[in-house]
Amino acid sequence: MKAIQRITLASPVLNGNERKYVLDCIDTGWISANGKYVTQFEEKFADFCGTEHAISCANGTVALHLPLLAYGVGEGDEIIIPTFTYIATANAIKYCGATPVLVDSENDSWNIDPYKIEEKITPKTKGIIVVHIYGHPVNMDPIMEIARKHNLFVIEDAAEAHGAEYKGKVVGSIGDVATFSFFGNKVISTGEGGMITTNNRDLAAKMRLLRGQAMDPNKRYWFNEIGYNYRMTNLQAAVGLGQLENIEWHLEQRRRVATQYIESLSQFNDLFTLQPEMSWAKHTYWMVSILLNDKVKASRDEMMSLLEADGIETRPLFYPMHQMPPYYEENANYPIADQVSSRGFNIPTNATLTNDEIDYICNRLVYHCQNNL
Numbered sequence: 389m390k391a392i393q394r395i396t397l398a399s400p401v402l403n404g405n406e407r408k409y410v411l412d413c414i415d416t417g418w419i420s421a422n423g424k425y426v427t428q429f430e431e432k433f434a435d436f437c438g439t440e441h442a443i444s445c446a447n448g449t450v451a452l453h454l455p456l457l458a459y460g461v462g463e464g465d466e467i468i469i470p471t472f473t474y475i476a477t478a479n480a481i482k483y484c485g486a487t488p489v490l491v492d493s494e495n496d497s498w499n500i501d502p503y504k505i506e507e508k509i510t511p512k513t514k515g516i517i518v519v520h521i522y523g524h525p526v527n528m529d530p531i532m533e534i535a536r537k538h539n540l541f542v543i544e545d546a547a548e549a550h551g552a553e554y555k556g557k558v559v560g561s562i563g564d565v566a567t568f569s570f571f572g573n574k575v576i577s578t579g580e581g582g583m584i585t586t587n588n589r590d591l592a593a594k595m596r597l598l599r600g601q602a603m604d605p606n607k608r609y610w611f612n613e614i615g616y617n618y619r620m621t622n623l624q625a626a627v628g629l630g631q632l633e634n635i636e637w638h639l640e641q642r643r644r645v646a647t648q649y650i651e652s653l654s655q656f657n658d659l660f661t662l663q664p665e666m667s668w669a670k671h672t673y674w675m676v677s678i679l680l681n682d683k684v685k686a687s688r689d690e691m692m693s694l695l696e697a698d699g700i701e702t703r704p705l706f707y708p709m710h711q712m713p714p715y716y717e718e719n720a721n722y723p724i725a726d727q728v729s730s731r732g733f734n735i736p737t738n739a740t741l742t743n744d745e746i747d748y749i750c751n752r753l754v755y756h757c758q759n760n761l
């Protein structure tokens with residue numbers, strides 16, 4: 389069986405009211421940050437997460453920067469994060485002049501290991517950012533317990549995990565604050581965009597202030613502090629609202645795709661393993677991820693090239709922070725993150741993948757692994 393055209397890793401599906409709402413923005417001239425779609429998108433997203441507040445912003449990176457600023461994080465402070473994440477998590481901390489302190493992954497979910505956090509806490513630690521990696525929720529209970537014990541805030545970086553659930557609770561409503569990305573490859577997208585959810589009214593007000601250059605709400609063009617222009621436009625929110633109205637469909641499609649992969653590939657767990665779904669978790673399957681077993685002699689990159697030649701786009705798992713120049717650690721000891729990163733890659737997880745395409749991907753993957761023992 390041959391793929392007719394390249395199967396992409398991810399692409400947005402804009403099959404709801406997105407077009408209608410965007411045209412409304414254009415027809416009415418409401419294309420900037422003020423406009424009804426911004427408000428509606430925020431209200432509907434807060435409902436979706438079950439939080440009091442949702443604050444839209446320009447992307448998932450500034451969505452992390454804003455709560456750190458609102459908490460007053462600055463020079464000399466330390467924030468605990470998983471080493472196995474996308475670099476935005478660490479960069480947002482650096483933007484504040486603070487230091488990310490890295491923790492290894494747990495073996496099962498590949499998320500931050502809750503039992504390795506406490507040893508990294510110092511008098512300088514102000515908070516923890518957990519990351520629901522590839523859409524699998526973090527084991528939140530032990531982390532919230534540690535945070536309360538040491539008086540730390542918890543930010544959920546849910547950039548990849550819209551709709552994932554931890555013990556029946558949707559992510560974004562478990563930590564003190566949560567952040568989301570709506571980049572084009574995410575479960576739902578606004579092109580570029582971000583959202584912050586919280587139940588903390590004062591924090592929400594502070595983040596809204598900082599998002600809009602910190603202009604005094606009672607005195608136009610008066611600024612008591614330095615703020616940022618981190619706003620989302622009405623055009624982006626129009627797309628976001630259309631996407632959000634259909635989020636159950638998007639989530640169902642991802643689960644359909646992941647289920648077919650799991651059913652076809654689990655029997656080959658001598659060759660590779662899939663990121664598992666823990667018993668307490670509802671994975672959102674932003675990206676289905678494969679980890680090659682040592683028995684497969686081809687490197688991860690060789691395997692990805694073989695699949696590319698078959699017309700199948702893949703993507704390497706993230707490099708852990710401690711391996712890269714901005715966050716390099718000389719005597720790093722993060723064996724799980726190193727192992728997962730060096731042997732893992734994402735396979736196509738589009739909402740529109742057909743059964744035949746998934747079959748084709750599975751066949752080629754198994755074929756190349758068996759040919760490289």
Ligand SMILES: Cc1ncc(COP(=O)(O)O)c(C=O)c1O
Pocket residue numbers: 447448449450473474476477519545547548568569570571580581582
């Ligand atoms: C874990 C994580 N955090 C933050 C971000 C940043 O989001 P954005 O690209 O919208 O700035 C991403 C983006 O993919 C991400 O994967």
